[in-house]
Amino acid sequence: MLWRMLAGPEIATILGAVLVPVLTAVLGAVGILLRDRSKTGRRKLQMEDAGRRVALANEWWQARQSVPSSPETLQADASRVLTWLDTAAEAFGGQQAASTDLRPESLGRRLVLAYPFRRWTARLVRVGFYVDLGLMLIMLLTSMQVMVTGDAGPGRTMQDRVVWGLISAFLLGLVALGLRLWAVTIEEVAARRAAAVTA
Structure with a gap:
């Protein structure tokens, strides 16, 4: 059953499901570097x-x-x-x-914001970032489940369900990048203000 799914347009769907989180991580890492x-x-x-x-x-x-x-x-x-x-x-x-x-944290920790923040607003945005990543993972896993089982639910085709799941995951990935940037910016502005006050 799986070998039949890998023929034709389904391979593009599977590649899309794999590439969305990878592309999100790569873009975040490039931004950090x-x-x-x-x-x-x-x-x-x-x-x-x-x-x-x-x-x-x-x-x-x-x-x-x-x-x-x-x-x-x-x-x-x-x-x-x-x-x-x-x-x-x-x-x-x-x-x-x-x-x-x-910050001496590793690139992976910085990518997923797994280091302490000083500002409560940055912490709140980080929570939104994690919720967004969780939703993105749910969308990707749902799309993969639909591809593997072939069950799209009543009134939907398998391709529609998978494509919309991948589009949603991609958009959630973009939102995650924005939230990550926002949290880091809040923290850096606060650090600059604190440095200016002490100087």
Whole structure:
């Protein structure tokens, strides 16, 4: 019975049932990797900028000392250089804090939001994310059951039931991606606000 189902358009239906959750997971993983890469790039640029500031302050101070001037002028210039160095150190310290604040969780845990959230709104959205994933799984399993048993219920054809189940699962997958993004965004905005308050 199963070999007859795998011939023709049913193979596309089975592939669709398998590809929907896989595609959802892959899109989420790609989003996580791109976000991590962009954060790393920004951090690297800011660190290079802080290094350039320190080098400029050092070269400027050496050039300034080589020119004869009064002790008061040298004192004012020294305070200016210290201000530049403090600015560079703050940028460096902020990046150190940001790099230690990155979550060390595995990609899988981050993909399914299986790490602690600080904000209750992010936790609530995560519950919606899990409910949505559960509904998507139910739709996929129902479609697979209809394909295996061939029983679509009264007044429905097997293909209609399977196709609508897969379309529903795909749409629920898109909603899950949106909910995941929303929960992560809520948490990141809260973390940025907390960092701004402590700074």
